[in-house]
Structure formats: C-alpha cells, structure tokens
Amino acid sequence: MKTTLQRAAAAVLFTLGCNSTPAPGAPAPAPVTPAVDAGAVAPRSTEITPTPVTAIPGHELIPQDRAPKEPPRLMPAETLIRSYISLFGGLSPQALQVRLRGATSDNLFDTWGDYLSALGVPDYGVDIPRAPQTNALMLAAFERIGVALCERAVQNDLRGAVAVTDRVLFRFELPAGARALTDEEFATRFDLLHRRVLGYPAALAPDSRVPRFRALYQGAVARHADAGARSFNGPEAGWASVCEGLVRHPEFHLY
Amino acid sequence: MRWIHAMSAAALVVGASAVARPAEAAPTREQYRLFRALSIDLQGRIPLPDEIAAFERPGFDLDAWIDQRLQGPAYAERLRRVYLDALRLEVGSMFNFVSNPLVLRRARLVDPDGNPAYVYYRRSQRRDRVESDLDFCLSPDETGVTITGNGQVSGTARPIDRAVWEARTVEVRPWWLYRDYRSASPSQRITAGDGSAMVLSPVAALLTNADTTPTTTVRVCREEAQTAARGAVYLSGRLTALPRTEPYPGGRVTAPPVDSAYARAHVGEMVSCTSGTGVSLSDDCGCGVGLERCMPGTSLGNDPAAFNLPDNVPLGADQPLDSRSQTQGDWSRFWWAQEAVHFLDDLFARDRDVRGLLNDRGTMVNGATAQFYRSFAGSTCCGNGTQFNYPEPTALFDPARVPADLTPHDLATWRRVDDRGPQAAGLLTTPIFLAKYGTRRARAHIVYNAFLCRQFVAENIALTPSTEPNLMVRSGCAACHATLEPLSAYFTRVSESGWTFLPAASFPVLNPACATRGGNSPNGGCTSFYDPAFGTAAQGMLRGAYGSTEHADEGPAGLARAVVDTPEFASCVAQNVSESFLGRSLTAEDQGLQETLVTALRTNGFRMRPLVRALVRADAYRNANNLASGAWREGSTP
Numbered sequence: 001m002k003t004t005l006q007r008a009a010a011a012v013l014f015t016l017g018c019n020s021t022p023a024p025g026a027p028a029p030a031p032v033t034p035a036v037d038a039g040a041v042a043p044r045s046t047e048i049t050p051t052p053v054t055a056i057p058g059h060e061l062i063p064q065d066r067a068p069k070e071p072p073r074l075m076p077a078e079t080l081i082r083s084y085i086s087l088f089g090g091l092s093p094q095a096l097q098v099r100l101r102g103a104t105s106d107n108l109f110d111t112w113g114d115y116l117s118a119l120g121v122p123d124y125g126v127d128i129p130r131a132p133q134t135n136a137l138m139l140a141a142f143e144r145i146g147v148a149l150c151e152r153a154v155q156n157d158l159r160g161a162v163a164v165t166d167r168v169l170f171r172f173e174l175p176a177g178a179r180a181l182t183d184e185e186f187a188t189r190f191d192l193l194h195r196r197v198l199g200y201p202a203a204l205a206p207d208s209r210v211p212r213f214r215a216l217y218q219g220a221v222a223r224h225a226d227a228g229a230r231s232f233n234g235p236e237a238g239w240a241s242v243c244e245g246l247v248r249h250p251e252f253h254l255y
Numbered sequence: 256m257r258w259i260h261a262m263s264a265a266a267l268v269v270g271a272s273a274v275a276r277p278a279e280a281a282p283t284r285e286q287y288r289l290f291r292a293l294s295i296d297l298q299g300r301i302p303l304p305d306e307i308a309a310f311e312r313p314g315f316d317l318d319a320w321i322d323q324r325l326q327g328p329a330y331a332e333r334l335r336r337v338y339l340d341a342l343r344l345e346v347g348s349m350f351n352f353v354s355n356p357l358v359l360r361r362a363r364l365v366d367p368d369g370n371p372a373y374v375y376y377r378r379s380q381r382r383d384r385v386e387s388d389l390d391f392c393l394s395p396d397e398t399g400v401t402i403t404g405n406g407q408v409s410g411t412a413r414p415i416d417r418a419v420w421e422a423r424t425v426e427v428r429p430w431w432l433y434r435d436y437r438s439a440s441p442s443q444r445i446t447a448g449d450g451s452a453m454v455l456s457p458v459a460a461l462l463t464n465a466d467t468t469p470t471t472t473v474r475v476c477r478e479e480a481q482t483a484a485r486g487a488v489y490l491s492g493r494l495t496a497l498p499r500t501e502p503y504p505g506g507r508v509t510a511p512p513v514d515s516a517y518a519r520a521h522v523g524e525m526v527s528c529t530s531g532t533g534v535s536l537s538d539d540c541g542c543g544v545g546l547e548r549c550m551p552g553t554s555l556g557n558d559p560a561a562f563n564l565p566d567n568v569p570l571g572a573d574q575p576l577d578s579r580s581q582t583q584g585d586w587s588r589f590w591w592a593q594e595a596v597h598f599l600d601d602l603f604a605r606d607r608d609v610r611g612l613l614n615d616r617g618t619m620v621n622g623a624t625a626q627f628y629r630s631f632a633g634s635t636c637c638g639n640g641t642q643f644n645y646p647e648p649t650a651l652f653d654p655a656r657v658p659a660d661l662t663p664h665d666l667a668t669w670r671r672v673d674d675r676g677p678q679a680a681g682l683l684t685t686p687i688f689l690a691k692y693g694t695r696r697a698r699a700h701i702v703y704n705a706f707l708c709r710q711f712v713a714e715n716i717a718l719t720p721s722t723e724p725n726l727m728v729r730s731g732c733a734a735c736h737a738t739l740e741p742l743s744a745y746f747t748r749v750s751e752s753g754w755t756f757l758p759a760a761s762f763p764v765l766n767p768a769c770a771t772r773g774g775n776s777p778n779g780g781c782t783s784f785y786d787p788a789f790g791t792a793a794q795g796m797l798r799g800a801y802g803s804t805e806h807a808d809e810g811p812a813g814l815a816r817a818v819v820d821t822p823e824f825a826s827c828v829a830q831n832v833s834e835s836f837l838g839r840s841l842t843a844e845d846q847g848l849q850e851t852l853v854t855a856l857r858t859n860g861f862r863m864r865p866l867v868r869a870l871v872r873a874d875a876y877r878n879a880n881n882l883a884s885g886a887w888r889e890g891s892t893p
Binding site: 070071072073074075076077078079081082083086087092093094097111112113116121122123124125126127129130132195196197198199200201204205252255 | 282283284287288290291292294295299300301302303304307332336339340343344345346347566567569570574575576577578592837838839878
C-alpha cells in the first residue's frame with residue numbers, strides 16, 4: 001500500500017506529464033522532499049512549473065482528448081415505463097400489469113407501484129426527487145421488469161398461436177421442428193429485436209454484439225433442450241434471453 | 256466557451272450536420288442515436304419501428320420532424336416535468352385538508368322501521384334546536400346513540416320515531432351518485448368507475464346502503480339539504496355557556512354554542528353559504544343542490560373515505576398505474592396537483608409566454624377543481640376575520656368566473672379560464688402551490704430557487720444569541736433574510752397553509768386597532784393576523800409585512816412582476832430546460848449555449864418552442880452522451 005508521502009510524490013510527478021519517467025535528455029527532476037504533515041499534500045516545489053503537454057518530448061504530435069467528459073443521460077422513468085408499454089403491446093399500464101402478473105403463481109411481476117421508487121420516479125408529495133443516475137436497486141428493478149416483460153412476450157408471441165403481424169415483439173417465425181438457427185437466420189431475427197429495442201441496426205453495433213447475443217441464445221437453447229412442457233423449450237428460452245439482454249442493455253436505459 | 260480539440264472539432268462539424276445526410280446515404284450509428292434521443296425527449300418514448308423506417312428513408316427531414324414533435328403533447332409533458340421536478344407540486348396526507356363545513360360524515364342508526372340506515376351530517380352545521388346546534392341533527396335521546404366530536408359512538412341505536420325522522424332528515428339524490436343531480440328529478444345514476452381518475456368513482460361503501468342494498472338516495476339532516484346560496488346570521492339567544500351541572504338538552508355531550516359578538520351585532524344579515532364563517536353563522540346554509548357544496552364520507556372519522564383514485568400517475572391521470580379507495584381530503588389534493596399539471600401542459604402546448612408561469616391570471620379547471628373553487632375554497636375562511644368585518648373571502652380565484660356548466664363529473668374536461676381575478680398570479684396562487692409551500696418564506700424561497708436559479712447559502716458566520724425579531728438585521732440571519740424577508744412579504748396577504756386572501760380594506764398593513772397595549776400583545780383576533788413583535792403602541796403590523804410593506808400590498812402578482820423582469824429569469828429558464836435535456840448541470844463552458852438559448856427565448860416573446868428547438872439542434876445536446884474517451888478513440892463522432 002502506498003504511503004501518503006508516496007502518493008504526494010506521485011501527484012507532483014504527475015503534473016510533469018503522463019508518467020514519472022523523464023524524457024530522454026531532459027534534466028532529472030530535483031528530489032522532492034515535501035514537508036510532511038499528517039495527510040497533507042506537499043506544497044509544490046518552486047522548481048516544478050506547469051509545462052504544456054506538447055512541450056514534452058515525444059508528445060508534440062500526439063492528439064489529446066480534452067473534450068468535456070459527460071456521462072450518458074438516464075432515460076426518464078416515465079419514458080422508460082412508456083417505452084416498456086410501447087415495446088410490449090401498447091396496453092394500458094394496468095392492463096399490462098395484469099398480463100405481466102399472469103394467471104400462474106410464478107411471481108414474475110408485482111405491481112407497478114412496487115417498482116416506481118426503484119425506477120427513480122419522483123414522489124413530489126413527499127419530496128423524493130427524480131433519480132438522475134442508476135443505482136443497484138434500479139438495476140435490480142430493470143432486471144425484474146425485463147424478465148417479466150420478455151417471458152410474457154414469449155408466452156404471448158411464440159407459445160400462443162399468434163400471427164407474426166399481430167405479435168407484440170417477436171415478429172418473426174421460428175424454424176419448423178425446432179431446427180437450430182443458422183448464424184444468418186439468427187442475425188436476421190436478432191436485428192429485428194435490436195432495432196426495436198435499441199433503435200438501430202445490429203450491423204452498426206460494436207462487432208461483438210451479434211456474436212455475444214448468439215452465444216447467449218445458444219447457451220439458453222442448450223440448457224433448455226430437455227425442458228418439460230411447462231418450461232420454455234430451447235428456442236423460446238433462447239429468445240427470452242436475447243430479449244432480456246436487450247431490454248436490460250445500458251444502451252436501452254441510457255441515451 | 257466550450258473548447259473543442261481541433262481533431263474532434265472536425266468530427267463535430269459532421270455531427271452538427273447529421274440531420275442533412277446525403278440523400279442516398281444510410282444513417283450512421285450517431286444519427287440513429289440522435290434520432291432515438293429526440294424521440295425520448297420529444298415523444299416520451301423510444302421510436303417505433305415505422306418511425307425508424309421513415310428515418311432511414313432517403314431525404315428524411317429531421318428538422319421538420321422535430322418541428323412537428325414540438326407541437327405534440329409529449330413535448331409539453333417533457334417541459335412540464337422540468338418544472339414539476341423543480342417545484343414538486345404535490346402534497347401528501349401530511350397536508351390535512353379536512354374542512355368541517357365541507358365534510359359530510361355519516362352515522363349508522365336504526366330507522367323507524369327497525370332497519371339500519373345511514374344519516375349524513377356535518378359537524379359545523381348550525382341548527383335552530385338547542386339539542387343539536389353545531390351537532391348531529393338527531394339528539395342522543397332520539398337515536399339512542401351519542402356521537403362525540405371526534406366520531407366516537409356510544410350507546411345502542413333504537414328505532415327513531417317516524418315523525419322525528421321525517422322532521423329532522425330528508426332524502427336527497429346527491430352529486431356523487433347522479434350525473435344530473437342539478438335537475439329536478441335526477442335519474443342518471445353513475446356506474447362504477449373504470450379505475451382511472453377520469454370517471455367519478457365513489458368508494459363501494461358510498462354505493463351501498465346500511466342494509467347492503469344499492470344506494471339510490473341518501474338520507475341527510477334537513478339543514479344540510481338546504482340549497483340557498485346565502486343565509487341570515489342566526490341568533491340563538493344563548494349568551495353564556497350552560498353550566499355542566501345537569502345534562503345538556505337532548506342528551507348532547509357538548510355544551511350548546513353561545514352567540515358570538517359578531518352574530519349579536521349582525522343578526523339577520525346575509526352571509527355566503529360557501530364561506531366557513533357563513534356556515535358557522537347561519538342555520539340557513541346547507542350543502543346546496545345535490546349536496547354539491549359538501550364532500551361525502553363513509554364514516555364518522557376525521558377524514559373519511561370518499562372516492563377511488565390512483566396513487567401513481569407518472570404517465571398522466573388518464574393512464575393510472577393503480578387505483579384505490581381514498582379519503583375526501585385525497586380527492587382535493589389529487590385535483591389540486593392535476594390543476595398544476597394541466598396549467599403547465601396548456602402553457603407549453605400552446606406555446607404561451609413562459610412568464611405566465613408566474614404572472615398568468617388564467618388557469619385550467621375541470622369538474623373537480625371547478626367544484627373546489629365554486630364551493631370548497633371559501634370554507635377555510637375566515638375565522639377571526641369576523642373581527643375585521645371579513646366574513647366572506649375575497650377569493651384568489653373569483654368563483655363567479657368558474658365555468659358554471661362544469662359539474663364534478665366532468666373530470667376529463669379541462670377548460671381554460673383566462674382570468675381568475677385581480678389577485679391571481681400563475682402558479683403562485685394555485686392551491687397546490689400554497690399548500691405545498693405553507694409559509695411565506697417557503698413560497699418566496701422556491702420562487703427564488705426555481706425561477707431565478709439562485710439559492711440561499713449562508714456565509715461562514717456565527718450565530719450569536721439575540722432577541723432581535725427582525726431577521727434582516729439579526730446577526731447570523733441577515734445574510735439570507737435580508738433578501739428573503741422582502742420576497743416573502745409579497746405573500747403577506749395570503750394566509751399561511753391556505754389560500755385565504757387578506758384584502759387591504761379589512762387588513763391594512765399598519766392597523767391602529769391592533770396596536771400593542773403597554774407592551775402586551777393585542778387581542779386574540781389581532782394576533783391571528785398582526786405580529787406583536789413588530790407592533791407599536793400606535794399600530795399593529797400585518798404578519799410578514801415587515802420585510803417590505805410595499806411588497807405586502809403588491810401581493811403574489813407583484814412578486815411575479817419582479818421576478819420576470821429580472822435578467823436572471825430568462826437565463827434560469829434556459830438553465831432549467833437545458834440541464835434537464837442534457838442530464839447534467841451547466842458549467843462555465845456552456846455559457847455560449849445558455850446565451851444562445853436566452854436569445855432564442857427573448858427574441859421570440861418568451862415562447863419555449865424556439866428555445867427547445869435551438870437546444871436540440873445544439874452541439875451540446877447532440878453530443879450529450881458521447882464524449883467519453885472510449886467513444887472518441889473508437890472514431891465515433893463525438
């Protein structure tokens with residue numbers, strides 16, 4: 001563990017440039033012997049003066065990113081709920097809640113009211129402000145709601161005898177006989193979901209996007225190969241996993 | 256001025272012109288991202304597939320798309336959120352709105368036929384019988400039960416004599432059961448609500464009689480069923496309280512009221528039946544046609560259940576997330592908040608002058624708020640105001656200007672009233688603002704904070720013991736209060752935790768009638784309104800006016816004028832909106848953006864659309880979430 005003195009020395013050295021290694025030919029910095037006071041940062045030596053980074057040998061032409069760094073914005077909670085509703089069939093919030101709770105006792109979803117605080121919805125009546133950033137509880141709520149939404153969408157779209165055009169989310173056919181999807185077939189279907197949830201073609205996403213979701217899909221398919229009739233079969237579980245991955249993706253919640 | 260590295264500046268040029276991509280070029284990832292951000296901010300949701308498809312088509316005109324979205328309700332909602340986040344205009348149950356002149360509670364009795372029956376009454380009702388004046392209309396001797404002031408019931412109900420029953424109570428078809436309650440023979444009984452706040456939905460207990468049959472009429476004390484708008488001041492002839500040496504008349508448990516000095520001096524004069532004072536003075540005052548001047552309750556409790564309402568309406572009252580039985584107080588609190596929502600929506604959707612937030616004399620009303628302004632708001636007036644010859648309120652919202660055709664059933668109908676009256680001032684005189692910010696100082700502070708973007712921050716000062724009542728000079732307080740007290744003085748004439756206006760004619764700022772007497776406080780009526788700490792032997796000082804007597808007379812409208820005339824108002828509008836859209840605080844580097852937005856606001860008559868249009872086209876918005884080093888190094892357009 002570094003001592004306070006070491007940290008102070010490192011801080012002073014950091015002001016010289018990117019690291020503490022002197023540039024070839026440059027004069028060696030004078031030894032720094034700050035006045036040590038418990039926890040106090042040493043005063044800067046008068047011999048050390050600020051130097052433009054381009055004056056450091058070897059840095060003359062290296063571009064420097066000095067743009068202000070700003071975090072992504074968090075989608076407002078109201079917009080998030082409305083987007084969930086839009087994604088999963090455009091029902092009224094209470095009708096969607098009924099669908100999410102389902103007829104079974106799988107406890108996938110409680111009530112909207114149980115999640116509002118975690119989602120960051122402000123409660124003006126008791127002066128709880130809007131949550132401007134994510135937190136652990138919020139991520140857990142994203143997870144819970146995402147799972148509920150996607151599982152119910154699979155039940156509605158892929159398990160029910162619903163025409164492709166009437167489906168709420170999975171507007172594509174699955175191969176007959178549960179045949180495994182080729183990479184191309186997966187990519188085509190994934191692109192539909194990617195566009196719908198994240199708003200742009202998967203082809204424009206980072207190169208790893210499709211392979212990683214393909215692996216996610218295949219893993220779920222493999223784990224559900226021997227599923228009983230009450231559980232999702234392989235493709236159903238695979239698409240549920242892909243859906244959950246997308247609606248919990250940082251690109252979905254941030255903008 | 257924001258500094259942009261030369262290398263990224265070139266890329267920014269590309270980003271700034273992302274809208275006008277070549278006709279045949281497919282959108283870039285950044286252009287998709289921008290489109291999604293615009294959809295989130297201007298449509299309130301992520302884009303739909305057909306919208307993305309339209310965006311991808313060659314020649315898509317994003318500017319035109321933006322302009323179209325700036326006309327929509329989601330845009331207004333987006334801006335409304337900016338100001339509701341700042342003002343937080345909702346109150347919880349901690350703001351207890353239980354006005355006895357309004358609340359009809361119900362007692363469970365036994366009718367002449369031996370069946371259980373409810374009888375509705377209000378606690379503050381004057382009656383011409385000593386057995387029941389300011390009490391339940393049927394005495395304990397007549398019913399077998401005693402009802403205390405706090406709703407406790409004792410005794411065993413027995414069948415009431417039919418003649419007494421018919422003489423003291425009457426059947427009514429009330430407003431909460433009949434849409435056409437104002438007609439001679441109401442027949443349009445409501446059905447159960449749909450769970451939204453758009454349909455009047457009494458709780459189940461209000462729809463069921465004591466014998467479990469569906470309610471078609473309610474039985475109410477005869478005095479409460481009176482419909483006159485004004486009543487004569489009643490004099491009972493009782494000058495002193497009855498001693499508790501023998502049972503009170505009729506078995507009542509509280510002493511019959513005695514006549515007040517005001518009643519003795521004004522007997523026979525007509526008073527308004529919508530003011531609390533009127534109800535407490537006249538036995539002619541009832542709840543009006545169909546009991547529309549009163550709220551129903553399902554019990555004898557302090558704040559009884561009344562209507563089903565949502566707890567959570569983040570998507571709007573028409574799309575509630577839930578619905579449950581709530582109290583009569585919740586009903587008013589809910590609709591006060593909705594008035595602010597619709598006031599803001601109307602202002603932004605119609606692109607009215609944003610200074611109207613503070614100085615617009617108009618507002619939006621629906622059936623519930625119309626009923627409140629017409630019949631409920633005056634119920635909290637006037638208490639000790641009678642000592643200042645003020646038995647009827649000068650309303651912040653003149654009831655005569657409330658649309659007469661709006662009934663409590665018109666919950667989904669919001670209509671603009673262009674002029675509430677001379678005292679009205681934007682949000683500052685709405686019940687939700689005055690309830691949320693109960694004190695003069697709280698009201699001034701939130702205006703200072705939300706509309707001037709300034710905060711009171713005490714310097715590094717020492718608080719020393721002091722008896723100085725003037726906080727503008729007291730050591731340790733003056734740093735903030737030298738500014739705050741003159742601002743809070745604008746609210747001198749609006750009662751704290753309420754909306755009762757105190758007109759200068761009855762309540763001069765300096766009142767010789769409330770002079771301190773030999774260093775002692777003046778009488779109780781004076782201390783309700785006049786502050787002994789600032790009174791002299793010559794005159795009393797109206798509470799809150801010591802910061803500025805001029806401001807006290809200008810009222811909230813004066814504060815509105817003062818604030819919107821400052822240069823900080825426009826820059827604060829720009830700051831509030833841009834910080835919300837950018838998702839971060841503005842910094843010194845954003846000064847150029849802020850100045851651009853202020854110019855857009857000022858040169859367009861303080862309309863918000865040009866400001867928002869400029870904002871979503873600004874680099875700061877387009878770059879808002881893509882300035883991380885990683886994204887830049889990957890070669891993305893920042």
